[in-house]
Amino acid sequence: MKKQDSPLNGIWLFMIIASTVVAAARGTMPELTEAVFESAANAVTLAIGLIGALALWLGIIRVVEAAGLMAVVARLIRPVMLRLFPDVPPEHPAMSAMIMNMAANALGLGNAATPIGLKAMTELNKLNTAPGTATNAMCLFLAINTSSVTILPISAMTVRAAAGAAEPGSIILPSILATIASTTVAIAAAKLLARPDTQPAPVDVETLEPDHPLEESPPEPPMVELDPPGLWGKIIFGGLTVLFLGAIAYRLTVQGTPALAATDLMAGISNWLLPIVICTLLLLGYWRGVKVYEAVTEGAKEGFDIAVRIIPFLVAIFVAIGMVRASGLLDGLTQVLAPITEWVGMPAEALPMAFIRPLSGGGAFGVMSEIVNNDPDGFLSYLVSTMQGSTETTFYVMAVYFGSIGILRTRHTLPAALAADLTGIIASLVICRLTF
Numbered sequence: 001m002k003k004q005d006s007p008l009n010g011i012w013l014f015m016i017i018a019s020t021v022v023a024a025a026r027g028t029m030p031e032l033t034e035a036v037f038e039s040a041a042n043a044v045t046l047a048i049g050l051i052g053a054l055a056l057w058l059g060i061i062r063v064v065e066a067a068g069l070m071a072v073v074a075r076l077i078r079p080v081m082l083r084l085f086p087d088v089p090p091e092h093p094a095m096s097a098m099i100m101n102m103a104a105n106a107l108g109l110g111n112a113a114t115p116i117g118l119k120a121m122t123e124l125n126k127l128n129t130a131p132g133t134a135t136n137a138m139c140l141f142l143a144i145n146t147s148s149v150t151i152l153p154i155s156a157m158t159v160r161a162a163a164g165a166a167e168p169g170s171i172i173l174p175s176i177l178a179t180i181a182s183t184t185v186a187i188a189a190a191k192l193l194a195r196p197d198t199q200p201a202p203v204d205v206e207t208l209e210p211d212h213p214l215e216e217s218p219p220e221p222p223m224v225e226l227d228p229p230g231l232w233g234k235i236i237f238g239g240l241t242v243l244f245l246g247a248i249a250y251r252l253t254v255q256g257t258p259a260l261a262a263t264d265l266m267a268g269i270s271n272w273l274l275p276i277v278i279c280t281l282l283l284l285g286y287w288r289g290v291k292v293y294e295a296v297t298e299g300a301k302e303g304f305d306i307a308v309r310i311i312p313f314l315v316a317i318f319v320a321i322g323m324v325r326a327s328g329l330l331d332g333l334t335q336v337l338a339p340i341t342e343w344v345g346m347p348a349e350a351l352p353m354a355f356i357r358p359l360s361g362g363g364a365f366g367v368m369s370e371i372v373n374n375d376p377d378g379f380l381s382y383l384v385s386t387m388q389g390s391t392e393t394t395f396y397v398m399a400v401y402f403g404s405i406g407i408l409r410t411r412h413t414l415p416a417a418l419a420a421d422l423t424g425i426i427a428s429l430v431i432c433r434l435t436f
Contacts, residue, residue: 153389
């Protein structure tokens, strides 16, 4: 069977060569050269910065696994997940990790979603009989990940609130509707583009031969011994839980009635949600009898290895993106397409956001922030905020997720993800026109 080449090969090379040609024509070679080295350095810096987040969340995931909570979550959504991922055994750790990743994305917990997603990819790779080639389950998971339904677009709402928008949370409904549309297209495209003849055969993990190549995968960490808390543990941590719930009630009622509107409310959601999630997961593990400190440190060991593995992939994609931006290629595409997009109702000022969002999360966030600060209550601000909350950095996600497990042949992942991105942008425009 002939191995499929990755669409990223041609696209990545085109980005490099086209940027160089445009830079030569526009006289921006000095900026292009600077962007090459700066982007490469930024990629390494980002990978190093991910070590802490990876270690923390992989440790928390280990607590959740040891407590048996991931299996519970997997059983709750089992009927849907079995239809989406028929090649993944229902009780396999990959199933529950994918569910947790989708839940984190839905809540806008980007920093938490990435480590959990990397954990899911690691587990999916243990079912892969063709190392280096993405399975149908991987392709579908990545397509969903780059378009996952967002209930709380926290970052966009925070920027709108800080800029003084009258209704910072008005983008919640448009973002939900747009991501429902993009996720539906992502699933449909991934299913339609999947070719059974290129799908690695499913693995029966219970009957693996000793010399099977999957046996080279790192062994699962030993099961953590469950030791339910004693009387004093229940009193202390039960009391702290009650005090915390009381603090939330006090903040929302007595102290916070006038203050938690607009900016304070959005900042409160952003600042409170992540600590609440962390504390809830750790406490659930503690009540189940998990030795949480030992479990966290055991799970965190994997974080450094993953961060190192993704550096080459991040460098390659960051350099290409940096060259596209520095050469002026992005500006040129915006000018060429502006008449067409204005004819369909999209302001030309929103085009950079549409182009940059699949390439660079930081770049898209900067574009959105600038537009929102200039006119927080205008249609353009409303549109780009919805785009920010309902689309994802496709190329970054693919580089990180596939790079973490050494996948080079991504098969139909990119077409499915880009179809979802385009749907998200179009849906954002249509919904914003109807609701603004």
